[in-house]
Amino acid sequence: MSTTPLHPSKAADTATFDRVESQVRSYCRSFPRKFGRAENATIFDVDGRAHIDFLAGCSSLNYGHNDPDMRAALVDYITEGGIAHGLDMHTDAKERFLATFEEKILKPRGMDYRLMFTGPTGANAVEAALKLARKVTGRHKTVAFTHGFHGVTMGALASTANSYHRGGASSELAGVDRAPYDGYFGDGIDAADMLAQMLDDPSSGFDKPAAILVEPVQGEGGLNVASAEWMRKLEAIARKHGALLIVDDIQAGCGRTGTFFSFEEMGISPDIVTLAKSLSGMGLPFAMVMIKPEHDIFGPAEHNGTFRGNNHAFVTARVAIEKFWSDDAFQKEVQAKGDHLAARLETIADAHGFSTKGRGMMRGIDAGDGETAGKVCRACFEEGLIIETSGAHDEVVKVLCPLTIPRAQLDAGLDIVERAFAAVCGKGEARDAAE
Amino acid sequence: MSTTPLHPSKAADTATFDRVESQVRSYCRSFPRKFGRAENATIFDVDGRAHIDFLAGCSSLNYGHNDPDMRAALVDYITEGGIAHGLDMHTDAKERFLATFEEKILKPRGMDYRLMFTGPTGANAVEAALKLARKVTGRHKTVAFTHGFHGVTMGALASTANSYHRGGASSELAGVDRAPYDGYFGDGIDAADMLAQMLDDPSSGFDKPAAILVEPVQGEGGLNVASAEWMRKLEAIARKHGALLIVDDIQAGCGRTGTFFSFEEMGISPDIVTLAKSLSGMGLPFAMVMIKPEHDIFGPAEHNGTFRGNNHAFVTARVAIEKFWSDDAFQKEVQAKGDHLAARLETIADAHGFSTKGRGMMRGIDAGDGETAGKVCRACFEEGLIIETSGAHDEVVKVLCPLTIPRAQLDAGLDIVERAFAAVCGKGEARDAAE
Amino acid sequence: MSTTPLHPSKAADTATFDRVESQVRSYCRSFPRKFGRAENATIFDVDGRAHIDFLAGCSSLNYGHNDPDMRAALVDYITEGGIAHGLDMHTDAKERFLATFEEKILKPRGMDYRLMFTGPTGANAVEAALKLARKVTGRHKTVAFTHGFHGVTMGALASTANSYHRGGASSELAGVDRAPYDGYFGDGIDAADMLAQMLDDPSSGFDKPAAILVEPVQGEGGLNVASAEWMRKLEAIARKHGALLIVDDIQAGCGRTGTFFSFEEMGISPDIVTLAKSLSGMGLPFAMVMIKPEHDIFGPAEHNGTFRGNNHAFVTARVAIEKFWSDDAFQKEVQAKGDHLAARLETIADAHGFSTKGRGMMRGIDAGDGETAGKVCRACFEEGLIIETSGAHDEVVKVLCPLTIPRAQLDAGLDIVERAFAAVCGKGEARDAAE
C-alpha cells in the first residue's frame, strides 16, 4: 500500500446521513467513508478503495463478509421463494438448522440444550435468559460483573456495566448485584472468592440471585479474560446457591476464541447460553438462547417477538456450521492464527511498553489510555485498516478480524497497526509519551 | 377448495422441533405444518399444499411474501457482494433507503424527522423511544394504555398490558402509569378526559410523564381503534404537560390502515414514531425510530446494538417504498380492499350476532370469547387458512392478510372464515351458543 | 374576643429556629407563634395568648391536648418508674393495653385481629401492612387511590398520591397501580366498577395486586368520603382477586368520624387496618397494624424497629379507650357534634356558594382554590384560630378540632371561620371573587 493517505475523510459525501439519520450513529464517525461491497476481510467503499476489516461487525462476521457458500445458499433460498418471515412456525429452514446444530455442535460436545429463538439481537437473548432464570428460581436479582456488556434494552442494560450506556436509560436500573470480574482487583485477590463470601454471608446485602451472568471474555469491556478455574468457581457458587449460570457467549462464541463456545474447554456446564452476532454466519440478525432441558419452562410465546427465528439466518447459519464445524480443521486454523496474532501483538506492545490482552482471535493491545488508542485507530484508518478500541477508557486497540482472514492480509493489517503505534507512540517511548 | 380437510395435523413430522426447540415456540402449535416456500398471500408446506395467509407475520408482510421486486433487488445485492452487516457505518444501501424514505414518505406528508436504526425488533425501537423520551424530559414515568402491546423486553414490557407477557418478566415492571384506551370504559366515558384529569391533578398519583405511548390501532390488544379526536386529545395532553407523544406504529403502520402511517390523517404530529414489522417490506428484521429533530439528543451509540441497520433490509425497504408509495395507487387499492373486507366481515358477524372491529386492512370479528374464536381459527386452518386471534381473551378473529392479496384470494379466505363461523356457531345462533 | 388582632406575627422570636432548625419545618410557617402549654382544644403561646385548635395535630389529638386522666396516668407511670422503653418485650403497660383494646374495641364489634406494634409512625404502620400483604399473597403490586395519603417513607410514599411529597423521593416510586377514589370522575361514573373492570381484564395492564389500600375518608386528600357501598365493592374486588383489603384508618379512625373505626358501619371486614395519630390518646408517637389472624405470618422481628411499642403510649392509649369507649356516650356526643359542625359549615359555605366535604368531625369547606382557602386560614389565625387546608390544591378549609372540644368553643371557632370567609370572600360573592 502507498504511504500517502488513501482515505482522506473529506472524500465521502455524507449529506444524506447528516440530514436524515439520527445523531446516535457512531461507527460512521470513526470511519467516515461510504461503504458498498465487502468480501471476507475486505470492505470496499463506494469509490472502490479497499479497507482491511479488523472490526468484523464487532465479531458478527467471524466467517468474513459474504462467505460464498452462505451467499449462494441464501440466494438459492430466496430465488426458490423460501419463506423469509415465518414467525415461529415450523419451517424447513429452521428444521435443517436445528438438526445441524444438534449434530455438529451439541452432540460432539456432549451438550444437551433446547434452543430458543428470541428477537434477533443479543440484547433480546439476554433479556429472555434473565426472565427465564427468574422464572426458574423465583428470585429477582442477578449477579453481573464489572466491565460486562450485555446490551442496552432495560433488562440487559441493568447488567451492563458501562456508565455511558447505563446513563442512556435515564432511569433507575435495578435487579443487579455487581461483582468483580476475574482479576479486577489485581493479582493477589480472587474475585470469585469474594463473590462466594458475599453469597455465603446472609448479611452481606447481596440477595440470593436468580442467575450469575458472565462473559468468558469481555469483548466490549476491554478483552478481559476469565480463567477456566475462575469460571468453575462461578459455576460452583451458582450451584451452591441455587442460581443459574448464564454464559453470555454473544461476542466470544462462534469460534472467536478458537473453539465454538468460548467456555467449552473450561469444564463447566452453563444452565443457559446466549448466542447472537456471528451465529447467522453472514451477519444477519439472529439470536438464540440455549437452555438446559430442565429449565425449558417458558409457556408458549411467554417471551415472543415478531422476528424471532429469521429464516434467512437459519439458512446461512446452517451453512456456517456445516462448512466450518464439521471437523476440527477450522478450529485448528483459528487457534494457530490466534497464536500468530498473539505473537505479533506482543511484539508491537513490547516495543512500546504496553501489554496485550485477550484470547484466541480476540486480542488487543492496552495502550494505557483512550487518547493513545484512539490515535492509533485513526492512524490505522488512514492506511485503510478498520479497527476499534474497547475497554472502560477505550484504551485497548482491539483486533476482531474475521477468523477466515488470509494470513497475508492479517499480517498486512498488523503491519499497519505496528506502524500506527510507532507513529503515535514513537519507537519504544510509549510509556513516556503516555504519561 | 375441497371441503375435505386438506391439512390433517398428523401429517407433519415435527420430531426435530420437539427434540431440539424450546417449549416457548407458539404459532407452530396453532399451525402444525412444516412450511417451505411462500409467495404473496400463499404459504406452501413442505408437502406442497397451499395455505392462504391471513396472518402475514402479524403484519410484517404487508406486501406479501417474497415480493418479486424486493427479492430481485436483494438477490442482486447479495450477488454483487453488497455489505450485509455494517454496524452503523455509512453504506450505500442505507443512504439510498434514507433518501427514498425522505423523498417518498416524509416530504409528501410534510414531516420532519431524524431516523434512528435500533436493534431490528419492534421492542428495541420502543426501548429506544422510551429512553430518549426520558432523556429529553428528565422524567422517568410513561403513560401507557389498557390492551397496549409494545414488546417483551423489560423496558417495553412495562408498557405492555397483557398479563401473560407481563408475568414472563418474573419481576416487578415499573415506570408506567396505566390509562384507559379510547372506548375502554364504554361509550359515555371519554378516556382521554380521564387522563387529562389525572395529569392536571397534582394529587392524582400520576407522575408527570416523560411520554405518552400509544398505538393508533391496538393489533394484539384486539383491534381496538382510537379516534382521531381522541388522538388529538392525547397530543394536547402531552403538549400541556411537557410529555412526548410516542406513536407506536409497528403493527398498524406501513400501510396497514390504508395510509403509510396509521395516524397521518388524524391531524397529530408525534414527537417520536416507532416502526418495525413491515418496514423492511419483505419480513426481514428491521426497526426504526423517527425522532423530531429537536429531540434527537442521544449521544453516539448511547443506544446501540450489533444489528442496528440491517443492510439487506435497507435494500428491500427501499424497493417497498419506491414500488408502493411513489403514488397513491396502492393506498387507494388498500382502502378499497379494506372497505370490502369490512363489508364481508360485517355480514359474517351479523349472521351470528357478533360485531366487527378494526380499521383498514386490520379488521376482525369479536366472537365474544376465546373458545369460540379459537374454534373458528382451527376450523379455518383445516380448510387451509392461516388466521389467528387477538384481544385480552383471544376473542377476536383477526384478518391481517397481505395488503397485496389478490381480491379473489381474499374472498376465498373470507369464504373459509364464513364457513368456519357457521360450523362453530351454527347459523345465526352464535349469541345463544356463546352464552 | 376582641376584634383587634391578638396575634401579630412579628411578636414571636424565632431566631433559634431560624438558625438551627431545618427549612423543612412547615406548620410553624402558618402559625408563627411559639407555643407552650395546651389543654383540650386550647393552645397557649408563650406570651400567654390562647388559640383555639381546629387542627388537633392533624387528628392526633381527638381527645384534646393533655386529657387530665391520661396525663395523670402517665405521670403516675413515670413516677413509679414504669418502663419507658422496652423494645417489644412483654410489659405490664402493654398487656393492659392489649386486654383493654380487645375488651372495649374488638369484642363489642365482633372483630378478630392480632395487633402488631410497628415503629410509632403512621408511615411505618403502612410500610408494615404493605410488606405483610406482599408476603401473604406473593405479589408485589398494590392498588392505591387518587388523593390518597399514606406517609412519605419510600414504601408508603409510593402509595401516596400527592406530587409534592412524591417529588421529595427524588427517585422512582414503583409498585402501585393507581385507581380513582369514590366520586373522582364525577357522579355518573362508578370508580369501583372501573377498578373491577381493570382487574377482571387480563390485558388491562393492572397486575393482580397484593392489596387494595384505602382510606375511608381522605383527610389530606381533601376530606373525600367513600360511601359504604363503594367500600363494599372494594372488598368484593379484593376478595375476588385474592388481594388483601387494607384500610388506612390513621387519620379517620379513633372516633374522628363518630365511630371508633371509620368503616365499622360499612359492613366490611378489612384484612389489615392501620392506626396511629390519635391511638395513644395524648398525641404520643404510637402506631399499630391490626391483622386478621390468618395473615399474621411475619416471623419474629421480620419487621422491627427500636421504638415499636411505646410504653408511655400504652398507658395513655389504655386510658383513652377506657374513658371514651367503654360505652356509647362519647360516640353519640361526637355524632351530635358532627351534625352540628356539618350544619354550621353548610351555612357558611352556602353564603359563598361553596360546598362542604367530609364526615363526622372531619369536615371542611371547599373554597374553590388554594388561594382563597389560604387567606381564610390566615384570617382565622389572626383571630386566634389554628386551622389548616387540605386537598390537591389546598382548597379545602378543614376543621379537625378535638372531638372533646366544648360546644361553645366549637361555635366560637366556627364564628371565626364564618367571619374569615366573609372577610376574604365578601358576603355571598365568593364564586365571583374566586373566578
Place this chain on the structure above:
Amino acid sequence: MSTTPLHPSKAADTATFDRVESQVRSYCRSFPRKFGRAENATIFDVDGRAHIDFLAGCSSLNYGHNDPDMRAALVDYITEGGIAHGLDMHTDAKERFLATFEEKILKPRGMDYRLMFTGPTGANAVEAALKLARKVTGRHKTVAFTHGFHGVTMGALASTANSYHRGGASSELAGVDRAPYDGYFGDGIDAADMLAQMLDDPSSGFDKPAAILVEPVQGEGGLNVASAEWMRKLEAIARKHGALLIVDDIQAGCGRTGTFFSFEEMGISPDIVTLAKSLSGMGLPFAMVMIKPEHDIFGPAEHNGTFRGNNHAFVTARVAIEKFWSDDAFQKEVQAKGDHLAARLETIADAHGFSTKGRGMMRGIDAGDGETAGKVCRACFEEGLIIETSGAHDEVVKVLCPLTIPRAQLDAGLDIVERAFAAVCGKGEARDAAE
C-alpha cells in the same frame, strides 16, 4: 446471686400477648418475663425480680432507664400542661432543645448543621437522609455496606444488608450498590480502595452515588468497627465523586463509643448525620437528621410525618445533654468504663479461644457461631441478665448496657457472662466445641 434459676420461663403469664399480639414480636421470646418497672441498668419484672440490662433498648437507653432528672423534668412538663403533640410548630420545648444542642454539642465540636426532626424512628431519619441526598445530587443510587443495618421501611431497608429483614419486603429492593465494610475481606484487603476503584472506573457497573451511607460501628451487623483512616477514605471518595457522606450514628452515637458522636475523633465532616435511639435520653421515640446548611434544601414538609418533633422527647433530650454533655466528665467515665469492659471481655474470650469486637461501651465476644452465642445468652438470662446477640449469624454476644451502669453492676453482669461462657463452652475448650 443464687445459682438456682431465678427466672423460670414458665412463671410469666403471657396469655394476653399470645392471644392478641402479633407473631412478629421478638425480644419477648428471648426474655419471657413480664416487665414493669426499670431504673438505670435494672429492669424489674412484675413479680419483683431484678434483671441486669445489658441490652438497654438496643442502645436507646444509654443513660439508663428512667434517669431521675429526665423523669422529673418530664413529669413537670406534663403536670404544667406542656404541649405533647405540636406537629412541627414552634414550641418552647423544641426551642430549648435546639439551643442546648447547639450550645453543648455543635459549638464545642465546631460543627455547623441544621436539625431536621423526622418521624421519631431511626428508619424515618434514614429515609429522610437518603431522599435529601438524592435531591441534592440529582442521583438515585446509594452505596451501602455489608452488614449495615439502617431500618426496615422500604427506603432504609434497601440499604440494610441482613437477608432476613430484606426478605420481609417481599419485593425488589433497589437503589443500592453494595460495598464491603472495613475489614470485610480480611486484613490484606483495603475495602475502601475497592470502593474507590469501583467508583473511579466508568465501566465498573457502580453508578455515581447520591450518598455513601455508613455506620462507624455496625451494631446489628456484629460490632464491626471502622477505622478512622477508612472513614476518611470514604469521605474522600464521596467528595471526589460528588456524593454526600451520610453517617448513620443511630446506634453508635449519643456517647455509646465514648464521645457524643462515634466519628468525632475521626477527622471527618459528614454531610448528613442521623440520630435516634438514645437521643431522647429516656427511650422516648425521637429521631433527627443533621444536615450541613448548604444541603438543607427540602421544601416545607417535603418530608413530613405526624409525630415529627416529639415534645416530651425535646424535654428529656435537653436534660440529657445538659446533664451528661456540659463537660467531659461523663465522656471520660464512659471511656474508662469501656476500657474496663474491653479488658474483662478479652479475658473471657481468651479463656475460650474467642475474640472480642467493638469499641467504647459497644463491645462483645464473637462466639464463632449463633448456636453458641444463643446458649450463652440464654444461660445469662437464667441468672438474671438481659443480653443479646448480633452479627450475620447471631454469633456475637453483645454488651450494650447503659453507659451509666454502676461499676459494680457492670461487673456483676460480666460475671454472669463469664459463667455462662464457661457453662456453655467448658473451660478453654470453646474452639473444639464450636467445631
